[in-house]
Amino acid sequence: MTQGPVRPFLIAKNDEGAYRLTVRDTHYNSQDYPIVTSHLQDEIFKTAAAAKAFAKEKFNAKTGEFSMKLKAG
Secondary structure (H helix, E strand, C coil): CCCCCCCCEEEEECCCCCEEEEEEEEEECCCCCEEEEEEEEEEEECCHHHHHHHHHHHHCCCCCCEEEECCCC
């Protein structure tokens, strides 16, 4: 099963209901295999919109570059 490209910004909701932003970077090795590195940002946000605004301001993120992961359960 082939997975599509990884979106560079992941916004995840933690157990306390706060949101965290992870910045992901994809590189390809010599066999064109994707290597993804992730960097969790220190900031904690009250809303997903605040996390998106931060990413747009600090990392020049664009609409469509975000993935969401909500707390399971």
